[in-house]
Amino acid sequence: MEHHGGRVLQKAVSVQLAILTACGVWLASATIGVAQDAASPKAVEKPAAKKQLELPPGVRVERDLEFVRRGDQSLRLDLYLPAKPTERPLPLVVWVHGGGWNAGDKARCPGVYLAAEAFAVASINYRLTQEAQWPAQIDDCREAIRWLRREGAKYGIATDKIGVWGGSAGGHLVALMGTLDLPTDEAVSSRVQAVCDWYGPSDLLTMPPNVLSAGKTEADLAKANGAQLLGGIVRDRPELAKQASAYYQASAADAPFLIMHGDEDPGVPLEQSRKLHEALKKAGVDSTFTIVKGGGHGGPAFQTDAVKNEVRNFFRKHLAN
Secondary structure, eight states: OEETTSOBOOOOSSOOOOOOGGGTOOOTTSOTTOHHHHHSHHHHOOOSSOOOOOOOTTEEEEEEEEEEEETTEEEEEEEEEESSOOSSOEEEEEEEOOSTTTSOOTTOOTTGGGGGTTOEEEEEOOOOTTTOOTTHHHHHHHHHHHHHHHHGGGGTEEEEEEEEEEETHHHHHHHHHHHSOOOTTOSSOOOOSEEEEESOOSOGGGSGGGSOOTTOOHHHHHHSHHHHHHTSOGGGOHHHHHHTOGGGTOOTTOOOEEEEEETTOSSSOHHHHHHHHHHHHHTTOOEEEEEETTOBSBSGGGSSHHHHHHHHHHHIIIIIO
């Protein structure tokens, strides 16, 4: 991994299987830019049964806790906790899955290891684009934070210490959770205290699937995942696209950020993370940008001990101290 300051950590040599796709941490073969997948029936089908993560020693889970109902749809989260009671309330990290806003599920969460290290970890679902368009996705993420604040004490959670972490489309959403102005009418705050953004799009207007180019037609733009999110071609909705892009929302009041992006990502250009980091720094926000050497759109490079340690240390610094 290479930090923005130039420090390089040696990439782990052991190759692990990339099993995080069900949680939305995409591999190179399933990227935000694959518009034809977003439009096909197979892309929106949900598996009949989801294989659950094997829990680390010392971790228990409360599954399928409903945090809100949207009409007939129940939105739920899984909550991972230390198996033994703790003396102090636990800081909370909330994982938001990716999947191009049209796929993915809470079932497999890469942050479960933190629950064995004095954190609570929640993994949430939100409405996908075939169910609702923007801003439904960010509204659902915020409602999950509110529910966890209301109900957290019964689970031993420190409700004033909540961080968020997401990959790809989930990275896009958590970045907005850390930058968008809060709703003025919320009775319980959805503010978060730290954000870990893994290779999320920060500027929908400049994402390649949303830009007309040689060999790309208006019909292609209309099928792109960003268009499905916003309800039409992104270029034709510039103000809405900016409202749904963290790059345009950065301000001095934002939470601290850790942004991580692979230098071989075929789906979301590295520049999307670089420009967000620079905007945050310009606004005076505490932001760290780490380039994961050899990293694609998720995959083994994001499962090394070095990456896990950096994420853990970031949340310890901003939530546990």
